[in-house]
Amino acid sequence: MTKMVKTIEPVRQKVLKELRPKKRVCAYCRVSTDSTKQHTSYVAQTKYYKEYIKKRGEWEFTGIFADESSGTKVKNRDEFQRMIRECEKGNIDLIITKSITRFARNTVDSIETIRTLKALGVSVYFEKENINTISEQSEQMLTILSSIAQGESENISTNVRWGIHKRFGDGSYIPSSVAYGYAKDENGELIIKEDEAGIIRRIYNEYLSGKGSYAIARDLTCDNIPTIRIAEKWNEGVIKQILQNPIYSGELLLQKTYTTDVLPFTKKINHGELPMYSVKDSHKPIITMEQEERVQEIYEYRRAQMGMDDSDKYQNRYEFSSKIICKECGGIFRRQKIYIGKPYEKIQWCCVNHIKDRKNCTMKAVREDIIKDAFLTMWNKLVSNHIEILYPLLESLKKLRVNKEQEEEILRLNNKISELMEQSHILHRVMIKGYMDSAIFMEKQNAINIEIEEYKKRRNVLLESNGYEKEIEGTNRILQIIKYNPVIMDEYQEELFIHTVDKVLVGKNGDITFRLINHLEFTEYIAKR
CATH class of the missing domain: 3.90.1750.20 (Putative Large Serine Recombinase; Chain B, Domain 2)
Incomplete structure (x- = not known):
């Protein structure tokens, strides 16, 4: 039986051509970072691409997108991202750029962007290489050329670093930015x-x-x-x-x-x-x-x-960042400023889900000073009653341990870490007294820190398989802090919060629960304001 096959012709390009008689074309370039040359460069390239595109009767000039000729990551280029958004809106059909090195020096970024644009029906034409990405053979060639461009960028970076290191070594390096309290004279001296x-x-x-x-x-x-x-x-x-x-x-x-x-x-x-x-x-x-x-x-x-x-060291910008959790929806609290510019300007923290949609989370914001006051109250209570709370807890946790050999190895690693920390403190005191040059101190200090990091990695592997060790270690840490700070605190201390609190859980009824590093939780209730 003869099969009847009918070819369904592609109509997308035909329809688009009928709807859009002219292909909408833009240009992408990167201009000099030198402000004195930037305007001249932009004007020259705009004139060039306008004339280049107008020569083609079937093309329509839709603008030029220009970034400073520095960054190697696509995400750091605002104009590039704006151009992509215009493509997503369907306002651009073709992008013209001078070369692959002008488009992207990162192979992954280059290929991913080109694939995204092809899926949108947008092609990129590279003048120098004479490649149009709409063709089937273009991707393999682009991968090779983008890799070469990335290698060139890395080589340039290596040469720049070599020059900087040389100036480091002979003392001729001049910092690009200066510390608060200093400025630079006409010769670049502080x-x-x-x-x-x-x-x-x-x-x-x-x-x-x-x-x-x-x-x-x-x-x-x-x-x-x-x-x-x-x-x-x-x-x-x-x-x-x-x-x-x-x-x-x-x-x-x-x-x-x-x-x-x-x-x-x-x-x-x-x-x-x-x-x-x-x-x-x-x-x-x-x-x-x-x-x-x-x-x-x-x-x-x-x-x-x-x-x-x-x-x-604490890595977040603020001590409460990523630590405050909403009891209602489990969302993380975000920092906000209120009454900006007023004498009574305040900082508050609010659940991200409440910010996005109040219907999904009804939790209201809580002021930062209230959280600090609640922590101070909780800490002073713990200091006053730590003998009745922490020591019995520590004994109970020790009885729940399972592997004796692992326990002994963890203890050995803890002792080694403590010894290295003590060496670090002694080293610092020796340097402060003037018995050691600061450069030698930095070398030895870095070596000790690397050792501490290695021992902590080994210990953490064991902690994963040894019951309650994290709770035991956290309790010992808190006891050590209380040992050297046994008095009632008059004011909130950021470092104390950072090194003792794991999470802060905020409830709707004015309850703020502090989960400490040993997983012990204490709740304070605040008066509604």
């Missing part, structure tokens, strides 16, 4: 900015007089002191950064951060992966060496008393 330097001296003097970082930040805010340039407000973290920065005693510490070698380039804190460079007497100091040494002694003493080490 000079004191007196209005900001006065604030730096105030911070050091108040810390030396016994005031804590949180109290210093609070008083600066109350006095309406302009904030540090990179900060939204004065807070405890900003004050600690200032107190720990050797730049104020005349020392410049270089390569505290570094960028990865391959795409996507990522900035990371240098924990000993690469060398650091210490430049003594690099510039005029704001504070004396004696003040610097005394501040470091106090800072180190307070950290030792709290049982904290640098390997457990």
